[in-house]
Amino acid sequence: MWSWDAFFSFLTNPQLIQGAWTTIWLTTVSMALALPLAVLVALGRASRFRPVRLVTGFYVWLMRGTPLLVQLVIIYTGLPQLGLRLGVISAALTGLVLNEAAYLSEIVRAGVLSVPNGQSEAARALGMPPWRVFRVVVMPQALRVMVPPLGNSFNGLLKTTTLVSVISVEELLRRTQFAVQTNFRVLEGLTAAALYYLAMTTAWGLVQRWLEIRVGRGHQTGPSRGRRIRSAAVPALEMEIR
Amino acid sequence: MRRLLIAASSAALLLTMAACGSEDSSSSSAAAAPTGCTPKVGGSDLVKAGTLTISTNATLPPMQYLDASNKIVGMRVDLGNEIAKLLCLTPKFVNIPFDAQIPGVQSGRWDMIDTGMFYTPERAKTVKLVPYEVQGVSISVAKGNPKKITSEDELSGRTIAVEAPGYEFDTLTALNKELKTAGKKQVTVRTFTTTADAYQALSAGQVEGVAIVEAVTSYYQKDGRFETAVKGMNPAPLALGFGKQKPADAVADALNTLRDNGYLATLFKKYGVTAYTGDLKVTTGAISAK
Numbered sequence: 001m002w003s004w005d006a007f008f009s010f011l012t013n014p015q016l017i018q019g020a021w022t023t024i025w026l027t028t029v030s031m032a033l034a035l036p037l038a039v040l041v042a043l044g045r046a047s048r049f050r051p052v053r054l055v056t057g058f059y060v061w062l063m064r065g066t067p068l069l070v071q072l073v074i075i076y077t078g079l080p081q082l083g084l085r086l087g088v089i090s091a092a093l094t095g096l097v098l099n100e101a102a103y104l105s106e107i108v109r110a111g112v113l114s115v116p117n118g119q120s121e122a123a124r125a126l127g128m129p130p131w132r133v134f135r136v137v138v139m140p141q142a143l144r145v146m147v148p149p150l151g152n153s154f155n156g157l158l159k160t161t162t163l164v165s166v167i168s169v170e171e172l173l174r175r176t177q178f179a180v181q182t183n184f185r186v187l188e189g190l191t192a193a194a195l196y197y198l199a200m201t202t203a204w205g206l207v208q209r210w211l212e213i214r215v216g217r218g219h220q221t222g223p224s225r226g227r228r229i230r231s232a233a234v235p236a237l238e239m240e241i242r
Numbered sequence: 243m244r245r246l247l248i249a250a251s252s253a254a255l256l257l258t259m260a261a262c263g264s265e266d267s268s269s270s271s272a273a274a275a276p277t278g279c280t281p282k283v284g285g286s287d288l289v290k291a292g293t294l295t296i297s298t299n300a301t302l303p304p305m306q307y308l309d310a311s312n313k314i315v316g317m318r319v320d321l322g323n324e325i326a327k328l329l330c331l332t333p334k335f336v337n338i339p340f341d342a343q344i345p346g347v348q349s350g351r352w353d354m355i356d357t358g359m360f361y362t363p364e365r366a367k368t369v370k371l372v373p374y375e376v377q378g379v380s381i382s383v384a385k386g387n388p389k390k391i392t393s394e395d396e397l398s399g400r401t402i403a404v405e406a407p408g409y410e411f412d413t414l415t416a417l418n419k420e421l422k423t424a425g426k427k428q429v430t431v432r433t434f435t436t437t438a439d440a441y442q443a444l445s446a447g448q449v450e451g452v453a454i455v456e457a458v459t460s461y462y463q464k465d466g467r468f469e470t471a472v473k474g475m476n477p478a479p480l481a482l483g484f485g486k487q488k489p490a491d492a493v494a495d496a497l498n499t500l501r502d503n504g505y506l507a508t509l510f511k512k513y514g515v516t517a518y519t520g521d522l523k524v525t526t527g528a529i530s531a532k
Contacts, residue, residue, distance in 0.1 A: 073442075080446040088432065088448075166439065168403070168432040177341050178433075181407035184368045186345040 006185040010176070010192035019175030020196045026161045026171065030096035031154055037097065038104030045109060056105075063102030069163050071095050076167040092164040100157060107149045111142035143215040151208035155201050172196055279330035282495075287488040288353055294331040294489075295352040296322045297343045301438040302454070304461045304513060305358055308337075317457075317513040321374075322356045324505060328496040339435050340408055344369055347485045354493060355483035358455060360409035362478070366526045370490040371481035374497055374506070376516040376531050377455040378474035379413045382444065382462055389450055391471040399427035403440035403449040406433035410453040413476045444468065455480075457515055477531040479518045490524050497522040 010016060044056035063071070076091040086094060115138050123133040165174040172193055180189035275292065285291025298306045298318060306316040314335045326333035336352055343355045347369055359365070361373045381402065383391055391397060398421050404410045414431050421428055432449055434440045440452045441462070451471060452459075462468040482497075484490035500506045501522060510517050520529060 076448065077442045077446045080448065085447060166435060168434050168439075168443070170433060174433065178407050180345075181341070182364075184344055184348065 003185060003188060006183065007188040007192060010179060010185070010189045011195065013179050013192075015175040015179040016172065016192060016196060019170060019172035019193075020200070022170065022175075023158065023161050023172045023197075024200060026092065026096065026164065026169070027154065027158045030093060030100055030161075031157060033093070033097045034100040034104055035150075037101040038108050041101060041105035042108035042112065045105070046112070060102045060105055063099050064106075068095060068099045068160065069166060071099055072164060072167055088168055091167055092169050096157070096161070096164070100153065104150065104153060107146055107153065108142075110149075111146035112138060114145045115141045140215070144219060147208070147212050147215050151204070151211065154208070155204055158200050158204065159197060275332040276327060276330050281331050282329040283331065283489050283492045287486050288331075289350060290334075292332060293334050294322070294326040294329060294354060295334050295336060296326075296354045296356045297336045297338055297346060297352040298322070298355075298357045299340050299343070299436060300335075300337045301436040302358065302458050305455075305457055306356075317509060317515065318356050318358060320509060321500075322354070324500060324509075325493055325496045328499060329492055340405065341435070344483065347483055350485060353484065353486070353489050358480050359483055360478050361481040361525070361529065362409070362412075363526070363528050365481075365483075370484040370487060370524045371526075372484070372490060372494045372497065372522060373479035373481040373518045373520065373525055373529065374522060375480045375510065376477060376518050377457060377480055378477035378531075379410050379453055380456040380459040380470050380475070381472040382441070382452045382454065382459040382468040383450065383471040384444065384447070385467065385469055387469050387471055391451065394472055394475055395421075395426070397429050397451070397472065399429070400450045401430040401432060401448075402451045402453050403432045403434055403443045404453045405435070405437045405440055406431075409476075409478065410455070414453055416476070441468070457513060460514060479520070479529060479531055481525070484524075487524070494523045 041056045041059065044052045045060070047053050047056075072092065072095040075086060075095050076088070079086065119137055119141065120133050123137040124130075128136070161171050162173045165171055170178075176189050176193040180186055281292055283294075289295040298314065300306045300308050300314045300316070302316070304316055306314065306318045309315045314337055319335065322335065323333050335356075338346070340357060340359070343352075343357060343359070344365075346352055347355050355369070358375075358377070359371075360377075361371050365371060381391065381397065383389065389400065391400065394417060397417065402414060404414055411431065411433060414429055418428050418431070432440075432443065434443065437452065437454050437458065440449070440454070443449045444452050445467070452468075453475075456470070456473055459468070459470040459473075463470045482490075482493060484493070497506070501517075506517060509515075
């Protein structure tokens with residue numbers, strides 16, 4: 001039998017709230033650390049130097065080719081055997097960041113490749129230095145392509161963090177299991193946890209929409225309403241941002 | 243041709259998915275069906291007629307664990323098999339972490355929990371419990387006891403791994419309350435899904451001890467990997483758990499037979515386990531660890 005009382009008491013349970021906070025913290029910090037690493041790796045894979053290409057290519061191959069769960073257990077329980085002992089949170093972050101950055105680097109790479117060569121060639125012809133070409137010409141155009149899949153990754157990461165419970169991080173799911181233990185109201189407890197995840201992914205969806213509009217300024221492909229001609233779309237979208 | 247290949251491969255994929263979804267995955271094992279007797283529990287009171295489906299977490303040598311050939315063995319497995327034999331049912335073990343077992347027995351995924359579950363009055367309100375053995379919580383530490391932990395109080399300030407949720411976790415939580423009242427440093431409790439994970443963390447030096455029932459810490463002490471530092475904290479009866487009354491009563495009857503014919507005494511002696519001396523029946527309310 002479904003009990004609303006149990007459900008609401010789970011929704012306001014400090015265990016779940018604390019777990020949700022751990023989940024948000026882990027996701028945000030992992031993403032913030034993984035993104036710069038991903039840009040470096042993507043640049044490395046496009047490098048003129050073969051050793052750099054090989055090392056970054058090997059890293060992406062290794063991280064994407066093995067399960068995160070295995071990586072986490074190796075980092076936390078396996079590495080101490082070689083004398084490298086990371087604490088619980090450092091081990092969790094290391095695993096999440098290294099794994100996520102490999103996937104993100106592919107998104108960054110796809111974004112950069114989506115900008116036609118002619119763009120950077122033209123910028124170079126105007127005498128811009130390479131770093132400036134990358135920052136001012138390539139990146140803004142690449143970002144527009146990158147934001148939807150990057151947002152997708154953030155959404156995925158929110159839920160992937162459940163895996164770190166295997167090395168004893170007490171995130172939302174684990175905390176819910178503790179809370180459920182007191183009265184075995186499994187359906188109500190896990191539904192409350194699912195609602196927490198939904199709230200987090202929904203909130204992120206709003207942030208992502210805002211980001212898409214922001215990096216899509218000057219383009220028709222963003223989430224704009226109806227068909228507008230370009231000149232009309234720009235001020236209209238800018239209004240939406242404010 | 244291409245379309246055909248896609249159709250064939252998706253059919254194959256569906257088949258594998260169906261196979262993965264069945265209960266008969268590699269994590270369960272079944273013995274031969276008994277012959278020449280009638281089952282003592284009817285098919286309508288069982289998950290599967292003629293079979294006693296038993297959940298256990300096979301991560302606790304020597305109580306329940308996987309042997310070299312990946313078969314579930316141990317004292318509680320012997321006990322489950324013997325009970326099934328008396329009831330004229332085929333025993334079938336499902337190997338699954340503890341946190342899934344109570345919800346599973348309530349929702350009719352298995353008939354009996356045989357995993358060394360502690361008896362608590364709160365638990366007795368949600369599942370039918372038949373107490374049968376007694377265990378205390380012990381602490382395993384690295385060989386040589388490098389932190390020189392010899393008493394409950396000396397756990398103060400240490401990092402201890404434990405399977406959670408569960409009785410050992412509750413024991414440490416209660417200890418932390420006492421330490422707090424006494425103005426001492428708390429035990430840092432690290433929670434894992436299984437005790438096997440907790441022991442891995444101990445052998446990796448990530449924690450300073452593991453809290454688990456004494457039968458397990460003695461097993462590791464004997465095999466030389468870890469030492470038992472503290473014994474007999476918070477002793478309590480362990481129970482078999484059921485969702486339905488009829489299988490619970492039938493198993494209680496079987497346990498009484500096994501107590502009378504000396505099987506239980508022999509089994510407990512072999513594994514160094516203390517017997518529960520109270521009535522072997524579905525029990526509720528507070529009971530003592532005797």
